[in-house]
Amino acid sequence: MSGSHLAALREREEARFHDDHPRSRELAERARTHLVGGVPMQWMSKWPGGFPLFVAEAYGSRFIDVDGHEYVDFCLGDTGSMTGHGPTPTLEAIAAQAARGITLMLPSEDALWVGEELTRRFGLPQWQFALTATDANRFVIRLARHVTDRHKVLVFNYCYHGTVDETFATLVDGEVRSRRGNLGPPVDPSVTTKVVELNDIDALEAALAPGDVACVLAEPALTNVGIVHPEPGFHDALREITRRTGTLLVIDETHTICCGPGGYTAAEGLAPDALTIGKPIAGGIPAAAYGLSEELAGRVGRSLELEDIDVGGVGGTLAGNALSLAAIRATLADVLTAEAYERMIPLAQRWTEGVEDGIAAAGLPWHVTRLGCRAEYLFGPDRPRNGTEANAAGNFALERYMHLYALNRGVLLTPFHNMALMSPATSEADVDHHTQVFRDAVVELAAAG
Numbered sequence: 001m002s003g004s005h006l007a008a009l010r011e012r013e014e015a016r017f018h019d020d021h022p023r024s025r026e027l028a029e030r031a032r033t034h035l036v037g038g039v040p041m042q043w044m045s046k047w048p049g050g051f052p053l054f055v056a057e058a059y060g061s062r063f064i065d066v067d068g069h070e071y072v073d074f075c076l077g078d079t080g081s082m083t084g085h086g087p088t089p090t091l092e093a094i095a096a097q098a099a100r101g102i103t104l105m106l107p108s109e110d111a112l113w114v115g116e117e118l119t120r121r122f123g124l125p126q127w128q129f130a131l132t133a134t135d136a137n138r139f140v141i142r143l144a145r146h147v148t149d150r151h152k153v154l155v156f157n158y159c160y161h162g163t164v165d166e167t168f169a170t171l172v173d174g175e176v177r178s179r180r181g182n183l184g185p186p187v188d189p190s191v192t193t194k195v196v197e198l199n200d201i202d203a204l205e206a207a208l209a210p211g212d213v214a215c216v217l218a219e220p221a222l223t224n225v226g227i228v229h230p231e232p233g234f235h236d237a238l239r240e241i242t243r244r245t246g247t248l249l250v251i252d253e254t255h256t257i258c259c260g261p262g263g264y265t266a267a268e269g270l271a272p273d274a275l276t277i278g279k280p281i282a283g284g285i286p287a288a289a290y291g292l293s294e295e296l297a298g299r300v301g302r303s304l305e306l307e308d309i310d311v312g313g314v315g316g317t318l319a320g321n322a323l324s325l326a327a328i329r330a331t332l333a334d335v336l337t338a339e340a341y342e343r344m345i346p347l348a349q350r351w352t353e354g355v356e357d358g359i360a361a362a363g364l365p366w367h368v369t370r371l372g373c374r375a376e377y378l379f380g381p382d383r384p385r386n387g388t389e390a391n392a393a394g395n396f397a398l399e400r401y402m403h404l405y406a407l408n409r410g411v412l413l414t415p416f417h418n419m420a421l422m423s424p425a426t427s428e429a430d431v432d433h434h435t436q437v438f439r440d441a442v443v444e445l446a447a448a449g
């Protein structure tokens with residue numbers, strides 16, 4: 001397909017978006033006066049179409065914008081609403097708890113239930129809470145440095161773990177460099193961070209051999225640069241090398257909770273020293289958790305002085321608040337249940353097959369990958385083995401065309417990559433709607449290109 005064909009299609013889609021959304025356009029223009037860049041978060045200006053949609057309401061798998069258009073939401077708040085928007089059990093628990101007290105700096109009984117349930121799901125016996133997955137990762141990194149007295153962190157190339165300073169590092173010609181777009185790093189990330197490619201066991205071995213890495217922070221499969229699966233044996237090697245070198249293993253399940261009620265960790269029998277999770281566990285109410293092994297919790301506990309326990313750089317006034325815990329309890333008990341995954345995962349399989357058929361019909365050299373109830377297509381023929389390969393299969397101009405084409409026809413995909421997530425409220429009809437829209441988009445793209 002030629003660049004001018006793609007540019008003409010994009011121009012047509014942009015004009016349609018502009019004409020179809022007068023109210024969103026008007027609000028976006030007004031927002032420029034008092035919101036930096038005209039948006040509440042700067043990255044929202046990256047949505048295709050020239051201005052973001054303003055949302056009137058969201059329920060289940062759908063939302064309605066201020067111009068009255070309805071959309072099937074496969075973005076689901078980039079996993080924050082993987083529960084579907086406003087699941088009834090979570091809403092009822094939030095309303096009941098809000099009327100009984102929102103935040104106190106004292107425990108509520110829900111904290112016990114949640115700790116027990118997280119243990120049942122993920123296997124780690126000791127839990128603490130935060131408000132975001134970013135914070136959960138930050139706190140665990142701090143604890144890892146504290147107990148190991150080592151200062152480096154190891155991550156996989158093209159990872160994303162939230163706005164954690166240590167993780168904005170990448171490999172350039174084998175050297176660790178600051179990731180493109182990293183704003184105001186406190187120090188050069190090569191001071192704090194080692195980076196290896198996922199699935200490169202030799203590089204992992206070499207990086208951990210000096211014994212200066214406090215922890216490996218890893219998504220069990222990469223989900224933020226397309227989906228990159230670990231190869232058979234990779235997790236066994238990761239666990240064996242981390243143990244042998246005295247390096248703690250932290251598994252970030254924030255996105256891979258798409259694999260099942262206990263995430264990839266339970267599905268594949270991983271045994272990390274710590275586990276972090278945020279986003280959907282409270283149905284979209286800010287909440288996150290981190291679990292520690294008995295051994296790590298013991299090391300942390302023995303190292304703390306009561307007098308200084310509130311000044312350690314691990315905390316947050318609102319963390320562990322009663323409202324978040326009530327919302328987590330209801331969400332885990334009645335929304336993100338084993339039965340829900342039994343519906344969600346086949347829906348992602350259906351979505352994947354629909355995309356595969358569209359790619360074949362258009363004869364494009366693309367592929368699609370699934371991980372539990374999450375699936376994603378990339379603009380390259382083969383499944384990537386690591387972050388570098390996945391990143392190379394990205395294409396900003398194509399992505400914007402695909403996303404805008406979908407948006408103009410009532411489908412929202414996750415921004416910045418081609419990812420779709422299924423919620424308990426998603427239906428086969430929702431998936432089939434995407435399949436039709438995807439097929440039309442790629443057939444037009446391939447025609448006369």
Ligand SMILES: Cc1ncc(COP(=O)(O)O)c(C=O)c1O
Nearest residue numbers: 132133134160161162252254255
């Ligand atoms: C794997 C992973 N961990 C952590 C985070 C951070 O989540 P939050 O932005 O809610 O802090 C993200 C965000 O996308 C993520 O993908």
